Amino acid sequence: MEFDFSAILLGLTVLFGVVWGLDRLFLYKKRKARLDAAGDEYRDPVPVDWARSLFPVVLVVLLLRSFVAEPFRIPSGSMMPTLDVGDFILVNKFAYGLRLPAFNNKFVDLGEPKRGDVVVFRFPGYLCQDGGALVRSGDMSCNDPHAPVPSQNWIKRVIGLPGDSIEVHGAELLVNGQPVTADEVGPYLGNPQRSVDQIMLNMGATVWTEHLLRKDGSAVNHTIARMPAYNVPNSIPNDRVPSKVPAGCYLVMGDNRNDSLDSRWWGCMPEQNLAGKAFLIWMSWKGLGTGGVDFSRIGTVIH
Template identity: 70%
Template sequence: MDFDFSAILLGLTVLFGVVWLLDRLFFYKARKARAESSGAEQPEPWPVDWARSLFPVILVVLLLRSFVAEPFRIPSGSMMPTLDVGDFILVNKFSYGLRMPAFNNKLLDMGEPKRGDVVVFRFPGYVCADENGKAVRSADITCQDPHAPVPGQNWIKRVIGLPGDRIETRGSELYINGERVGADEIGPYKGNPNRPEDRLMLTYGAKVYTEHLGSVNHLMAQMPAYSPPMDIPNAAVPSEVPKGCYIVMGDNRNNSTDSRWWGCMPEQNLVGKAFFVWLAWRGPSNGFFDWSKMGKVIH
């Protein structure tokens, strides 16, 4: 089950705030009067005591997570070698505008994603056709159940195509507005064969490149022997990126379920821009931490 922590924080903030407010409006004065007449202190009921103590704390946490920065943990290898499984990152929540907690509707516009940005977003689901032929979003990649509810998951990918761009992919080659995106080979991927993510890339002969995505130069991996990716355009993705949408891909190009599979990422699904790795956890069998990754800015 997927839990929306922002929704939980919002619910608790409202609950504690309402309890505290109701007590102040209807019960506090009577309790104070009884204390003055009896000369003995009247203790607050435990729900009021909890609400008064926890409301300001949870409100501050909610505001920081919603409008400043939110921590996330990388769960898969789709962004390797830039981000690895177990990396804990911070996401700038105001890069693309202030949004309402839990509901994610934009309150204040503060910019749009740029090509090359690493973004966190709510997974929109796979593009399927319902019984009337209408395009819908489903959690079922096969589209056998076009009405399968899409879970509230946060995903992370890199912005490749902006609204109005013409995007084409041919195997490992990427074209933006008719121009091939350049990439310089660095060499074979080097990793720890004891880790499943590294072992997969080593087994299939992954190579690491520096990709030149506009003004952003970033690491990217290719392993064509593993699995050929979907080409763009396809049934889910037209060549021209629609208005209000973005084409996003993982840096581990052959091991990433991204826009090539489920279509463009709607602007309203944006959560924020990933900008910092504050912890790189690798587990007790792999030295606990990757000190070389910790404290790095995400490019």
């Protein structure tokens, strides 16, 4: 079942605020006068008491999640080895501007993503052909181009900025005609008891340090995984994804390069879908019998 927690928090905040506010405006004085006249101790009705007590709590949680930091859990291995399955991360919600909760409309601009940033965003949908036009669909097979796009938060790394020319051919990545270099670290070392690690170990995954240059010439040095035996990813450009990144859009890829469903398949990520910038691992749970809490990852800054 899919749900938007921000929308639920917003709805509860409005509900509790309306119940409490209307009661204080129209019912409180008459009720209090009646009870005082009868010599009874004043008490709010149960619904009003709940609304009065929960409204400030829910409001504070909504404001913190919407404008300061929001927690997310990593559900898949597409960002390994940078982010592991079971990592709990914090996302900076004001890194790229302030947005209305639930609606995600930006009302204060505080900057834009940089090449190399790890971002959380609402999945825009798969690119599908519909009568000669490309449309966004929730159906990966594109059998139903008009299938609703699920409301899901995804996490990837920004590779291409608006106006950039991006080419991807297997493990080779070029940004504006310049190859992105990477140094091999060694074979991937994981826990064979975990299925996600077992796949990478069986496929001979290797770990590399990639050097992704930003516009100012500084490099974002981060780890990626390669395992060509597992999957051959789409190239860019292809019949649905051009090499030039459109305005107001970003090309994003997972650090687990051969096991990531990203812009190579569904195109650019619209700026309006941004949720924020991932910056910290605050908890890491590997599962019962396969590591439990991984204390070594707690407090890791995400690069």
